[in-house]
Amino acid sequence: MQTTDITEDMIFECFAAACQHSDSDRTAESFVDVEEYENQIMYPEFARWAEKAGHHDLATLFRRVAGEEKLHAVWLRKLYADMGVPSRGEDTQRAIDALKTIQANCDALIGLNPDGVVEKALSVAVRVEEREALSIYPKFRDQALAEGNHAAAEVYQKVVDSEAMHAEWFKAALASFQRNSQAAAPA
Numbered sequence: 001m002q003t004t005d006i007t008e009d010m011i012f013e014c015f016a017a018a019c020q021h022s023d024s025d026r027t028a029e030s031f032v033d034v035e036e037y038e039n040q041i042m043y044p045e046f047a048r049w050a051e052k053a054g055h056h057d058l059a060t061l062f063r064r065v066a067g068e069e070k071l072h073a074v075w076l077r078k079l080y081a082d083m084g085v086p087s088r089g090e091d092t093q094r095a096i097d098a099l100k101t102i103q104a105n106c107d108a109l110i111g112l113n114p115d116g117v118v119e120k121a122l123s124v125a126v127r128v129e130e131r132e133a134l135s136i137y138p139k140f141r142d143q144a145l146a147e148g149n150h151a152a153a154e155v156y157q158k159v160v161d162s163e164a165m166h167a168e169w170f171k172a173a174l175a176s177f178q179r180n181s182q183a184a185a186p187a
């Protein structure tokens with residue numbers, strides 16, 4: 001099979017962004033939809049790539065973050081007890097399709113250049129976590145505050161702090177990954 005390179009942007013496309021709606025119940029639904037997608041599909045896929053590339057420590061990190069994305073959804077679901085299965089967001093569906101598109105190629109590439117794919121996955125994880133911590137979820141918190149929904153605002157703030165921590169974990173993992181690959185490179 002012919003393999004084409006996988007760019008960082010192609011991997012970035014596999015992430016979904018939660019969408020703010022004027023109706024805050026729909027904002028909450030989009031939040032849960034995206035967090036559960038990260039928990040069930042995206043980060044487990046990154047963990048699978050890392051495992052396949054022989055980086056068990058990174059696979060563990062991706063699984064740990066996946067578990068926390070699940071928690072984020074659980075925290076908010078407690079305030080929206082009757083949410084049920086959130087409707088699939090347009091952006092989440094787009095991300096699922098993007099992932100399917102690169103998946104077979106990605107598997108082949110990991111066989112050829114395992115570290116390249118894993119390094120890009122880490123860079124994308126930093127970008128995604130920063131986007132959530134600095135841009136998307138602060139807006140959700142402010143929407144809840146403006147409506148006087150302090151319980152929801154508190155959850156979103158807790159999520160902002162947690163996503164900021166995920167960004168730091170991935171940055172540290174990327175830096176150490178790059179140091180190790182430089183050390184291993186032939187002089």
Ligand SMILES: [Fe+2]
Nearest residue numbers: 035068069072
């Ligand atoms: Fe999250």
Ligand SMILES: [Fe+2]
Nearest residue numbers: 069129163166
């Ligand atoms: Fe996160």
